[in-house]
Amino acid sequence: MPEPGGGIAALRTELTVLHQTLVECGLVAWTAGNVSARAGDDAFLIKPSGVPYERLTPDAMVLCDLEGKPADGTELKPSSDVFAHAYVYRHRPDVGGVVHTHSAYATAWAARGEPIPCVLTAMADEFGGEIPVGPFALIGGDDIGRGIVETLGGHRSPAVLMRNHGVFTIGADARAAVKAAVMCEDVARTVHLSRQLGEPRPMDAGDIDRLYDRYQNAYGQRGRP
Amino acid sequence: MPEPGGGIAALRTELTVLHQTLVECGLVAWTAGNVSARAGDDAFLIKPSGVPYERLTPDAMVLCDLEGKPADGTELKPSSDVFAHAYVYRHRPDVGGVVHTHSAYATAWAARGEPIPCVLTAMADEFGGEIPVGPFALIGGDDIGRGIVETLGGHRSPAVLMRNHGVFTIGADARAAVKAAVMCEDVARTVHLSRQLGEPRPMDAGDIDRLYDRYQNAYGQRGRP
Amino acid sequence: MPEPGGGIAALRTELTVLHQTLVECGLVAWTAGNVSARAGDDAFLIKPSGVPYERLTPDAMVLCDLEGKPADGTELKPSSDVFAHAYVYRHRPDVGGVVHTHSAYATAWAARGEPIPCVLTAMADEFGGEIPVGPFALIGGDDIGRGIVETLGGHRSPAVLMRNHGVFTIGADARAAVKAAVMCEDVARTVHLSRQLGEPRPMDAGDIDRLYDRYQNAYGQRGRP
Amino acid sequence: MPEPGGGIAALRTELTVLHQTLVECGLVAWTAGNVSARAGDDAFLIKPSGVPYERLTPDAMVLCDLEGKPADGTELKPSSDVFAHAYVYRHRPDVGGVVHTHSAYATAWAARGEPIPCVLTAMADEFGGEIPVGPFALIGGDDIGRGIVETLGGHRSPAVLMRNHGVFTIGADARAAVKAAVMCEDVARTVHLSRQLGEPRPMDAGDIDRLYDRYQNAYGQRGRP
Numbered sequence A, B, C, D: 001m002p003e004p005g006g007g008i009a010a011l012r013t014e015l016t017v018l019h020q021t022l023v024e025c026g027l028v029a030w031t032a033g034n035v036s037a038r039a040g041d042d043a044f045l046i047k048p049s050g051v052p053y054e055r056l057t058p059d060a061m062v063l064c065d066l067e068g069k070p071a072d073g074t075e076l077k078p079s080s081d082v083f084a085h086a087y088v089y090r091h092r093p094d095v096g097g098v099v100h101t102h103s104a105y106a107t108a109w110a111a112r113g114e115p116i117p118c119v120l121t122a123m124a125d126e127f128g129g130e131i132p133v134g135p136f137a138l139i140g141g142d143d144i145g146r147g148i149v150e151t152l153g154g155h156r157s158p159a160v161l162m163r164n165h166g167v168f169t170i171g172a173d174a175r176a177a178v179k180a181a182v183m184c185e186d187v188a189r190t191v192h193l194s195r196q197l198g199e200p201r202p203m204d205a206g207d208i209d210r211l212y213d214r215y216q217n218a219y220g221q222r223g224r225p
Helices: A007-024 A082-091 A104-112 A121-127 A143-152 A174-196 A205-218 B007-024 B082-091 B104-112 B121-127 B143-153 B174-196 B205-218 C007-024 C082-091 C104-112 C121-127 C143-153 C174-196 C205-218 D007-024 D082-091 D104-112 D121-127 D143-153 D174-196 D205-218
Strands: A033-038 A043-046 A062-065 A097-101 A159-162 A166-171 B033-038 B043-046 B062-065 B097-101 B159-162 B166-171 C033-038 C043-046 C062-065 C097-101 C159-162 C166-171 D033-038 D043-046 D062-065 D097-101 D159-162 D166-171
Touching (some): A007 A043, A033 A082, A062 A082, A082 A143, A097 A174, A104 A166, A121 A174, A143 A159, A159 A174, A166 A174, A174 B104, B007 B033, B082 B166, B121 B174, B121 B205, B143 B166, B174 C104, C007 C174, C033 C082, C033 C174, C082 C143, C082 C166, C104 C174, C166 C174, C174 D104, D033 D174, D082 D166, D104 D159, D104 D166, D121 D174, D121 D205
Antiparallel strands (some): A043 A062, B033 B043, B097 B166, B159 B166, C033 C043, C033 C097, D033 D043, D097 D166
């Protein structure tokens, strides 16, 4: 975890480690997934495009402005998802980290355009309800970013399933967004498995609220998940 | 394994290793699972809340009394499941270890509120019958612990599927409870797969009894599984 | 691989490595699986009962006669499956290695009592047809061994699915039996997946024969798979 | 990656690493999968037959002419799939690498003889449409190679599902063919999972074209995926 005030060098290292976490958690194949982290008021760091995870180094992370334009003198091109990340940082000042994956179970729900119903206490804890579906959108402009922001605006969930595409998650920092991506795949898988042999029992809306409130405020050390 | 008489330091080390076993066996995502071990007559050790598995150390394990209250001077908060563990230790003097996970296949059964039928010899060996379902209960008080104890009271199974939540297992020591958690996920998966393409053949109740008796008494070195 | 003439010490080492292969290939949970190897005319080596795979050493392997009785002075008890292995060695002089697992996909077929149909060229290569189902049998006497020998007598397959139990495989040596166990789980999984969304296309019996003949005689270096 | 002009020694090393990638990505069991790379105008390198992946060395790779005949003095026999690889190199001068696997999800589609529909943006990116099915063909002559070339001639996909058999992929070099094999299994799995609980939403043909064009031309560093 970057030290408060550790600055951009610490953030580059943190981002490198978090990409490794995506690999270890089985969320990505080949080069198809990326993490970004807000860096100061008007910039963020993101994975370079098409670079294998095992060759990522802190220096390879690309610094971009909030329009997705790389800083002068940058050698590597940013992830082709850079404009979606940029849109989120521009419109959600509370967001410090964004993750994108095509993790298999979550993407299977996304391909059907079906939200994941909240039928697990762990899902109530982290997502506070269902994981919603965002629109189909082509890469390269503001469409994906707008779809993310508009969809998440109506939910407590930090994860959104983009139709026929994959998952985007947000967090107060990059580590929280990675945690949401890991938990999203975990619950996508468990609810998928449960549905294969019948119907999971619905949870009471009041219980979901109580679980969400407790987890967001009391879990972990010093109230931080 | 802790030496007999190795005391609490050995138990802290054992507990650290067993959390690593949960990770290696694929039973936990992020920080969502915990192991505890009875420590003397009126205390137990448990994982701290929200600490990543790779940072757990023997010293980080939290010593609590049987009401779930951490010992004086403890820095880290215990797992938020501490009260469920405490309830089990208070009401089951034969139990020396408790494990909680959200392992995917077992939790898929739990989400449907459906017990896992005993259709495998390995299941008869370890569980002596079906793996039962306990009630839905909110975290933070005695409800989960009471649900565990009341449900397991009527079964030979050391594992219970808590509705819409996950798995709790018990054992004579922490290692035995971890074994039960590993075997629970293994049979939850195999029976799930079998059910996907038809119906597993039921087993004769007498055969289940014979297998259970032999395994509990003759398996392993010196009769200890 | 043991050197020809390397004797029993080499065989103990080989057996230790092969148990590790079972773990790496995901075929076993906890201590539930074992490999044995014929050692001379009237004995075989087998895993000790209930010992975790990571603690297995060459010296821990138990030397037994063909009735399953450990050699004088042996400290560790042999696997509780020892009598099934012994029966196979007594009745199949061509067999030099036996493996037993509860690998998940194969055991899912076994729990339904359903043979795995030969619908893959890789299955024709290794198994020469379907993987058959043997009877339900209790552990501890000759019943399991007899079920294995009688079932495999009518098939080219080196693997048999024992009802509600798991898989036994045989081979000219222990390594060939482990290969059969790995391939059995691999095809059990692939055919399972294929069946989940429809019906795999049947293969022509003549094609199965041609594939089996070629693979058994021409594959690998010096004709040895 | 081999240095341009690094010659055949660099290619042998690259091929050794790429076989390790197949193992790490879970695409192969035991010895059942192989990679080849064009070496100059009239030759290619391929895995030796039946050699375990962990024992592969650069020197073990077998140099063959475009009829699949090993160079004079070669000790090890080439993969029994050598004639399929050779046929592809003879008829597709644009191909620099070929991969064959029995990866489970893709082979499950192949066993049903069912193409994988293009319902994911990642699939449009890499495959430009569905992944097609080729004919059933026996090993050992030109039939498999001809089936691959004829089927891929009508598609943008670098992957083909050979009926009741497995996957072949092609690429400008061996690394690109391995990438196609990894992505083929990834999308085979995701679409399989999606179909298990309903129907994935179809994608618009124009959107597939736009995604394919962008990915082939703009993704990665210097336009190279």
